[in-house]
Amino acid sequence: MSYVVAVDVGGTEIKSALVDSDFNVIATTTAPTPKADTTGVETVKAIAAIVAQFATQHPVDAVGLAVPGALDEPAGTSRWSGNLQWKNLPIRNLLEDAIKIPVAFGHDVRTAAVAEMRSGAAKGARNAIFIPVGTGIAAALIIDGEIRSAEGFAGEIGHVNVNGKYPCVCGKSGCLEPAASTLAISKAYEAQSGKSGTTTEEIYKLVVAGDAVAINVWNDATAAMARACELLITILAPEVIVFGGGLSNAGETFLKPIRDYLDSSLTFQRKPRLEIAHYGAKAGTIGCAMLAFDRVKAGK
Ligand SMILES: [Zn+2]
Known part of the structure; x- marks a missing residue:
């Protein structure tokens, strides 16, 4: 069995889950989103602490990171988020540098849609x-x-x-x-x-x-x-x-x-x-985990 951490950075809280390769949610945790963190430093610190905590239960192979706003997904950059006050922030690389495991990056809505499209209400x-x-x-x-x-x-x-x-x-x-x-x-x-x-x-x-x-x-x-x-x-x-x-x-x-x-x-x-x-409020978690496992399978 292999494990990933799905992280959804919302306007008010960071919702995270440890997910196995059968897409069972093993554990979840919620932390407040750092306010007005324009450099992303505090957000990266908060996510790194969450991943480290989950890693005490199972080895974590990758992280799926979902954020709101306008993104450059291939570059791993948040172009703009009104709620997070981010502008042109290379959040994926900042997180990868901090935790040293692969990070799959996507828009919170499109990652949730991946779950609904692959095996949910839009299948x-x-x-x-x-x-x-x-x-x-x-x-x-x-x-x-x-x-x-x-x-x-x-x-x-x-x-x-x-x-x-x-x-x-x-x-x-x-x-x-x-x-x-x-x-x-x-x-x-x-x-x-x-x-x-x-x-x-x-x-x-x-x-x-x-x-x-x-x-x-x-x-x-x-x-x-x-x-x-x-x-x-x-x-x-x-x-x-x-x-x-x-x-x-x-x-x-x-x-x-x-x-x-x-x-x-x-x-x-x-x-x-x-x-x-179909996945209710969990669609984001499952979609994020799917993208993280895609990265594990691709060997990157
Ligand atoms: Zn508006």
Whole structure:
């Protein structure tokens, strides 16, 4: 048995997992993402400590590192991340230099899409879109059987204008991300109810229970997501749209309002299936591990 560590650097936390070559998750750990770490030094230190900790359980052959934002994947560089405040940061090489084992590098959304495409909800589809909804929102565009990267610039659906009313980390306002991310839903609920610190998980349970404020917040967020889906469907004609990330546990509570909107708004377009990620919030971990094992197999 061989082992890798999957590392997902998010806006608020670094989620890591020790994964075996049958893709069983052996252990997981979460650490806070260092704030405003523009040089990446503190982030590399945090990941190196996590890998060293896992290595006390099993020898680690490679690391799969997933980060958000616009990337140059072959170069291992983060071109830009609003949430991490990174710009032109060679994060893969910095980590490889620190831990001395191979690091497979990818975009958090596209690495999760690898899992859904190879063995999850998008398996068998030549054209599919994967949208994890977390602190941020981006899409993996699977076009004619391949994940479109466009040198790392493709899929930033979180920054299309959906006539939203909130300012965005990208410097504009009206984007999908500040209208429909898990962070956005929590903030909107706080603004309307006066209750702070309510998680998206708690909010969708309030929606199911009939809480009027939660329903209002939920309708705004899902309507924004539905408008973004309409755009993607019209341009790319996917067979399936798969939703993952923190909102995937909401299941039909999340899918139904989007499906209802699309049923009433689409005319000539091909209607895609709407699905929740097979791997749920674990898609990123499994996809990252798959890429790390690809590197182990390639012998690099
Ligand atoms: Zn934006």
